[in-house]
Amino acid sequence: MKKSQSIPWRIGIVLVICLMTMMIISFFYTPFGPNEMNTGSRLEAPSFSHPFGTDNFGRDILSRVMQGAQTAFLIGTSSVFIGLMFGFILGASAGYFGGWVDEIIMRFIDAMLAFPGILLAIMLISVFEPGLKNTIIAIGIMSVPGFTRIIRSSFIQYKTYDFVKASVAKGAGALRIIYHHILPNAFSPILVAATLSFSGAILGESGLSYLGLGVQPPDPSWGRMLKEAQPFIVTAPWYVIIVGVIITMMVLGFNLLGDGIRDKQDTKA
Amino acid sequence: MSAPFIELHNVHKHYKQNRRSIFDDQPSVVKAMNGVSFSLYEGESFGLVGESGSGKSTTGQVILQLLKQTSGSIYYQGTDVTTFTKQQLKSWRKKVQIVFQDPYASLNPKKTIEWILHEPLEIHHIGDKASREEKILETIHDVGLDTSFLDRFPHELSGGQRQRVAIASALVLDPEFIVIDEGVSALDVSVQAQILNLLTKLQKKYNLTYLFISHDLNVVQYFCDRIAIMYLGEIVELGSTEDIGTNPKHPYAEALFSAIPHLDVDEERIPLAGELPDPSNPPTGCPFHTRCAKAMDSCKSVKPVVHTMRAGYQVTCHLYTQEPEHQTS
Amino acid sequence: MSTPLLSIENLDVAFHFQDGDYNAINHVSFNVYPNEVLGIVGESGCGKSLTSKAIMGILPENASVKQGSITFRETNLVTMKEKQWQKIRGDAISMISQEPMTSLNPLLTVGKQIAEVLKQHRSYSKKEMKEKTIALMKEVGLPRAEALYKSYPHQLSGGMRQRIVIAIALIASPQLIIADEPTTALDVTIQAQILDLFKNIKNTRNSSLIFISHDLGVIRQVCDRVVVMYAGRVVEQGKVADILYEPKHPYTKGLIQSIPDHTKRGQELYTIPGNVPGLKERKRGCPFADRCAHRMDICHTHFPDEVYVENQAVSCHLYTKEEVKHVSTIH
Numbered sequence: 001m002k003k004s005q006s007i008p009w010r011i012g013i014v015l016v017i018c019l020m021t022m023m024i025i026s027f028f029y030t031p032f033g034p035n036e037m038n039t040g041s042r043l044e045a046p047s048f049s050h051p052f053g054t055d056n057f058g059r060d061i062l063s064r065v066m067q068g069a070q071t072a073f074l075i076g077t078s079s080v081f082i083g084l085m086f087g088f089i090l091g092a093s094a095g096y097f098g099g100w101v102d103e104i105i106m107r108f109i110d111a112m113l114a115f116p117g118i119l120l121a122i123m124l125i126s127v128f129e130p131g132l133k134n135t136i137i138a139i140g141i142m143s144v145p146g147f148t149r150i151i152r153s154s155f156i157q158y159k160t161y162d163f164v165k166a167s168v169a170k171g172a173g174a175l176r177i178i179y180h181h182i183l184p185n186a187f188s189p190i191l192v193a194a195t196l197s198f199s200g201a202i203l204g205e206s207g208l209s210y211l212g213l214g215v216q217p218p219d220p221s222w223g224r225m226l227k228e229a230q231p232f233i234v235t236a237p238w239y240v241i242i243v244g245v246i247i248t249m250m251v252l253g254f255n256l257l258g259d260g261i262r263d264k265q266d267t268k269a
Numbered sequence: 270m271s272a273p274f275i276e277l278h279n280v281h282k283h284y285k286q287n288r289r290s291i292f293d294d295q296p297s298v299v300k301a302m303n304g305v306s307f308s309l310y311e312g313e314s315f316g317l318v319g320e321s322g323s324g325k326s327t328t329g330q331v332i333l334q335l336l337k338q339t340s341g342s343i344y345y346q347g348t349d350v351t352t353f354t355k356q357q358l359k360s361w362r363k364k365v366q367i368v369f370q371d372p373y374a375s376l377n378p379k380k381t382i383e384w385i386l387h388e389p390l391e392i393h394h395i396g397d398k399a400s401r402e403e404k405i406l407e408t409i410h411d412v413g414l415d416t417s418f419l420d421r422f423p424h425e426l427s428g429g430q431r432q433r434v435a436i437a438s439a440l441v442l443d444p445e446f447i448v449i450d451e452g453v454s455a456l457d458v459s460v461q462a463q464i465l466n467l468l469t470k471l472q473k474k475y476n477l478t479y480l481f482i483s484h485d486l487n488v489v490q491y492f493c494d495r496i497a498i499m500y501l502g503e504i505v506e507l508g509s510t511e512d513i514g515t516n517p518k519h520p521y522a523e524a525l526f527s528a529i530p531h532l533d534v535d536e537e538r539i540p541l542a543g544e545l546p547d548p549s550n551p552p553t554g555c556p557f558h559t560r561c562a563k564a565m566d567s568c569k570s571v572k573p574v575v576h577t578m579r580a581g582y583q584v585t586c587h588l589y590t591q592e593p594e595h596q597t598s
Numbered sequence: 599m600s601t602p603l604l605s606i607e608n609l610d611v612a613f614h615f616q617d618g619d620y621n622a623i624n625h626v627s628f629n630v631y632p633n634e635v636l637g638i639v640g641e642s643g644c645g646k647s648l649t650s651k652a653i654m655g656i657l658p659e660n661a662s663v664k665q666g667s668i669t670f671r672e673t674n675l676v677t678m679k680e681k682q683w684q685k686i687r688g689d690a691i692s693m694i695s696q697e698p699m700t701s702l703n704p705l706l707t708v709g710k711q712i713a714e715v716l717k718q719h720r721s722y723s724k725k726e727m728k729e730k731t732i733a734l735m736k737e738v739g740l741p742r743a744e745a746l747y748k749s750y751p752h753q754l755s756g757g758m759r760q761r762i763v764i765a766i767a768l769i770a771s772p773q774l775i776i777a778d779e780p781t782t783a784l785d786v787t788i789q790a791q792i793l794d795l796f797k798n799i800k801n802t803r804n805s806s807l808i809f810i811s812h813d814l815g816v817i818r819q820v821c822d823r824v825v826v827m828y829a830g831r832v833v834e835q836g837k838v839a840d841i842l843y844e845p846k847h848p849y850t851k852g853l854i855q856s857i858p859d860h861t862k863r864g865q866e867l868y869t870i871p872g873n874v875p876g877l878k879e880r881k882r883g884c885p886f887a888d889r890c891a892h893r894m895d896i897c898h899t900h901f902p903d904e905v906y907v908e909n910q911a912v913s914c915h916l917y918t919k920e921e922v923k924h925v926s927t928i929h
Contacts, residue, residue: 161374162369162370162371162374162375163374163375163376163377165330165335165367165369166367166368166369166375166435166438166439167377167388168335169333169335169362169365169366169367170362170366170388170389170392170438170442171358171359171360171362171363171389171392171393172388172392173359173392176392180377180380180388181377184377184379184380185377185378185379320785320786320787320788321785427873427874427876428642429873430873457641457642457812457874458641458812458814458853458856458857459641459852459853459856459869459870459874460641460873461856461858462856462857462858462867462868462869462870463869465858465867466866466867466869469866484785484786486786487815487857487858487859487860488858490858490859490860490863491858491859491860491862491863491867492858510860510863514860524787525786525787527790528786528787528789528790529786529815530789530790530793530813530815530816530818530819531815531818531859532814532815532818532842532854532857538790538794540790540791540794541787541790541791544755544756544757544758544788545755545785
């Protein structure tokens with residue numbers, strides 16, 4: 001039983017490590033310049049010199065996918081960071097203090113949740129202007145409600161534990177309770193949420209870029225590549241397929257990783 | 270008798286319950302403590318007994334100000350702790366401690382035993398590194414464990430050992446008063462006996478005062494000097510263990526004591542019909558009249574007052590406050 | 599004595615871990631006779647609940663019967679297939695668990711949950727089922743049974759829920775009912791009510807009952823005979839009065855002496871030193887040896903055979919030797 005659970009988890013690890021390695025390599029080496037155009041070899045099928053083929057400007061797709069990984073990881077990490085930071089402040093205050101603090105924060109979060117996340121992001125980006133920075137901010141804000149709720153519920157759960165009450169009875173203040181007693185115990189569910197949110201962020205970025213609201217050319221982004229590949233879906237199907245598969249691998253990898261952490265946590269408890 | 274160590278004066282604790290449906294126009298109120306008054310004396314073990322929902326745990330936590338009372342005063346050596354500022358409260362917390370029931374929930378699973386014992390000293394900035402270490406060693410030996418436990422995590426310990434650690438972490442600040450909230454109820458009989466002996470030993474050694482909250486009358490009668498019996502947020506009988514244990518006066522106390530399954534005899538039991546009424550909608554008059562075999566008409570409408578049988582022994586029941594001809598045999 | 603209804607012989611149940619199998623139940627043998635209430639008493643981890651799960655065929659996934667037999671009405675339950683089990687469970691053998699909150703389905707009315715058992719095992723009409731259910735609800739002391747039939751578990755108090763659970767166990771008139779700590783989660787006064795109900799069941803029904811509890815006082819109230827278990831072994835068994843008033847095994851003696859009550863006020867309580875050994879800490883020989891004041895060399899190497907001392911069966915080397923030692927020191 002334990003073994004079968006760990007197979008998806010291992011697949012997740014392998015996928016994430018592969019993509020991460022690809023991202024790291026791209027800092028030092030890509031087969032071609034990612035923005036290097038070559039009008040002579042447009043929409044070439046995968047070959048030995050262009051393993052993933054070329055796009056409509058004759059750029060090497062493999063190189064662009066590799067560089068795109070940088071964007072994906074950057075957006076994933078920074079938006080999770082933003083989401084976690086605000087989610088933690090809001091969730092921890094709501095969960096720890098309860099009462100009207102909780103009431104106000106959660107109504108605000110409910111209001112945010114009332115908009116579909118992507119719509120919210122689109123709204124934010126159209127108010128400001130499309131680009132990498134605003135994409136990160138928009139996706140980060142999109143993930144705040146999720147983090148807030150998870151952090152709030154683990155705070156509420158652990159607040160009622162006897163060891164927390166016992167510590168209050170010994171004179172411990174709020175910061176000590178949060179730092180020493182609640183956080184170490186709430187760490188795992190937060191980690192799971194962060195991992196799952198990472199893949200959500202990448203999907204969000206792809207969506208925004210596909211709509212042309214995300215990362216702007218010439219920066220390579222997987223969502224943008226998908227959009228660019230669309231007109232050639234019949235003439236050069238590998239372009240769409242390869243980019244689609246890469247995005248799927250990334251999202252799947254992080255989802256499996258998150259599920260795996262959660263399962264490990266469950267079996268321990 | 271000397272001046273009371275702790276004195277509760279007409280303490281109320283009401284919880285507002287959320288409205289159950291949108292048609293309830295008022296949120297219901299549960300009176301977990303409904304005018305509780307009693308005194309504890311230095312060095313004694315005071316037993317607070319009742320069934321679940323009686324408000325006994327709430328009482329313990331209100332005394333320690335872990336929960337804020339709705340009204341009333343609590344005097345600790347003559348000072349009203351309900352008026353304490355945050356700073357006063359913090360320094361007072363050194364003297365009063367609590368040990369909870371479930372030894373699996375009362376220790377932080379992510380911390381070592383040493384950390385757990387060290388924390389209270391750190392909170393109150395007591396001593397330097399060497400003296401803290403010494404204190405921890407002294408305490409861990411006091412509770413019958415040895416230094417090999419210090420690097421372990423709670424999950425590596427048995428229930429009895431965890432409860433010893435919980436007691437040690439209460440003891441490390443040299444408290445005067447400890448609330449033991451069902452502190453031995455979750456333990457096996459043989460382990461329970463060990464912990465009870467430990468508590469007795471520590472009481473003698475450090476002149477501790479215990480508020481011993483329990484539903485187990487066997488344990489309370491063994492351990493406590495005086496007993497108070499709670500029903501629906503009110504104390505219905507209070508007196509020495511000898512008085513109450515041998516001849517309980519209040520019909521509820523009587524039923525409670527006769528419900529204990531004893532080893533030795535097949536004594537006649539006084540069956541208690543029904544169950545605890547909804548605490549958010551307690552009966553009028555005497556809260557116990559709905560289950561009382563001796564209920565009279567007046568019990569349904571008139572709330573009985575505390576009646577002192579003799580010094581230190583009080584019962585709240587119409588049977589003892591009314592004219593003799595109203596009494597049932 | 600008559601032929602036993604249930605006979606457990608030499609039963610071993612082991613938990614499987616990555617580093618090997620560990621026996622949680624070791625060479626356990628006892629009988630349940632028709633119409634009797636057998637108590638199983640012991641501290642947590644002694645294997646009393648696991649024994650009952652083995653009888654019901656509901657062992658946890660990582661545990662299995664290693665050897666021995668459980669014979670119920672001349673059938674060995676251990677070798678039965680899951681399909682056959684399902685016919686027996688709830689019908690010939692039923693179980694009452696400790697937690698009345700979680701053993702009921704919150705989404706079904708309690709009446710339906712009782713009638714469900716009949717639906718599976720009997721072919722009654724709907725009307726008959728409802729009549730039988732309501733009659734039984736009255737029998738287990740539920741007031742206004744007709745009205746309660748349509749209520750949901752969350753609308754009932756703990757004591758009433760436990761009565762429903764008992765009704766579910768009784769509805770098919772099983773020959774054997776296993777009650778695993780059925781009153782532990784209840785308040786004293788409610789416990790007294792439920793114990794009275796069990797005494798009633800004993801007098802009015804033709805069933806045998808296995809009553810598992812850690813509380814000797816409770817065992818005293820309802821049981822005819824009692825089996826004392828320690829660390830997966832049966833250490834002593836016999837009539838309740840004999841065991842409680844004349845215990846022979848040092849563990850039983852210690853257990854009884856460590857119960858606090860008002861007569862022991864002011865005295866130090868007798869304690870058994872140490873803790874119940876964990877599953878992986880159990881050694882050869884008698885599992886109680888390390889905590890026993892009377893241990894001898896042989897205790898660390900051989901588990902004693904069961905011998906009859908006066909009226910009860912005891913597994914202790916103090917009694918297996920010819921010259922019976924003086925053992926009254928702690929009694």
